[in-house]
Amino acid sequence: MKIFLLLMVFAMTISNCFAQECCEPKESNILILYYSQTGVTKKVAEELQKQLGADIERLEVTKPYDGNFDETIARCIEESKKGELPHLRPFKADLKKYDVIFLGYPVWFGTYAKPVITLVNSFKFAGKQIVPFCTFGSGGLVETTEQLKKALPMAKIQEGYGIREARIAKVEEEVERFLTLSGFIAGEAEIYPDYSEQKPVTKEDVEIFNAACSGYKFPLGTPITVGSRKAGNAIEYLYFVNGKSPNGQDVESKIYIRVEKNKKPEFTLVVR
Ligand SMILES: Cc1cc2nc3c(=O)[nH]c(=O)nc-3n(C[C@H](O)[C@H](O)[C@H](O)COP(=O)(O)O)c2cc1C
Structure with a gap:
């Protein structure tokens, strides 16, 4: 009888351990941190979040860029003349917790949007793996990735993902391909050949x-x-x-x- 009771207690303890392991939410070591003025980059951020199951936070500035395209251009030019950058509102995420940060932004004037300039001026992301992602009218992924490498020499900047605003409807399939090829999610994606000679x-x-x-x-x-x-x-x-x-x-x-x-x-x- 004693042996039977001991075996029961042992079995219950083991099953409790398993239950805890499987049911407690696992902490993500991936953060999606992004700025989006008009919501296009937000769509990419949310798609990444959906496919990665990562934590996500949108950067906000104390004086939002809430004008239309021309007004935003004019405000940015004025700020640049005065050497001003926007101030970020404090964000909730504790960067120390994360090994990988997907850093998202719209391209502004060939570089990352001003709130992200403020961010990379304030945080050096030492030892972090940074995966840039961006949206743009025509381009800026390659150039901003290079700029991030210079701005954050203590971080490891990975090849990122970018999509034109006009093609945002393709975001789901493209993000899946990007995350699969870069090893963040399991699956298969065809590797395309190099371009033929020019x-x-x-x-x-x-x-x-x-x-x-x-x-x-x-x-x-x-x-x-x-x-x-x-x-x-x-x-x-x-x-x-x-x-x-x-x-x-x-x-x-x-x-x-x-x-x-x-x-x-x-x-x-x-x-x-
Ligand atoms: C101030 C400003 C500057 C911009 N500069 C560029 C640029 O240099 N190159 C480009 O391709 N798109 C440029 N764009 C277009 C944005 O990158 C594009 O609309 C982006 O998808 C907006 O993302 P959001 O909705 O997340 O803010 C600019 C937009 C604004 C408002």
Whole structure:
């Protein structure tokens, strides 16, 4: 009888331990920390949160950027002239708790939005793995990733994810592919081949370029050469383009274009 009771107590203790382990919410070591003025970057942040199950926090500034596009541009120019940066409201997340921080922002003037400039001026993220993510009208992922590497030399800045505001409807499938390829979630994603060698553009290449780019609010330049690759059901193109900067200087850029079957070509990223 004694032995039977001892065995019962032992079995109950073991099952309690398992129950606790499986049912207590696990603390995430991933934080999604982002700024979003008009809600586009917020959509990416929330998709990341959904797929990663990570903690999430939106950065807020004491004097919100609540004007329209032109008013925000004017305010930013004025602040830059005065050397001013916005002040962040204190945020709840304890950064010490996290090993990985997905840092999100809209691209403003070719760099991360001003609230994120304030953030990286105040926190050095030493020893943290930073995964940048951003949204933009035309581009800025590659440039801002490089800028973050300079601004945060004590952090490990990973390759990030960016999407044009106009393509935000693709966020779910693109985030899944990004998180799978970067090893954050389990699954399989096709690895696309490299682009073919750059060759002078043909009339058809120019037509594809114009179909993708001519509707954009700013001119994106003249395509000179192009390479391509098969990417799942789509063909992707990498154009080398000559254009002018807003102050009239010659600039070269790379423009990535994706053509899905029976769909209008769309540009996915400009790298200047
Ligand atoms: C002040 C300002 C500057 C911007 N500068 C750029 C830029 O340099 N390059 C770009 O591609 N988009 C630029 N944009 C467009 C935003 O990056 C884009 O609309 C973004 O998706 C907005 O994200 P949000 O809704 O999270 O604020 C700018 C927008 C604003 C308001």
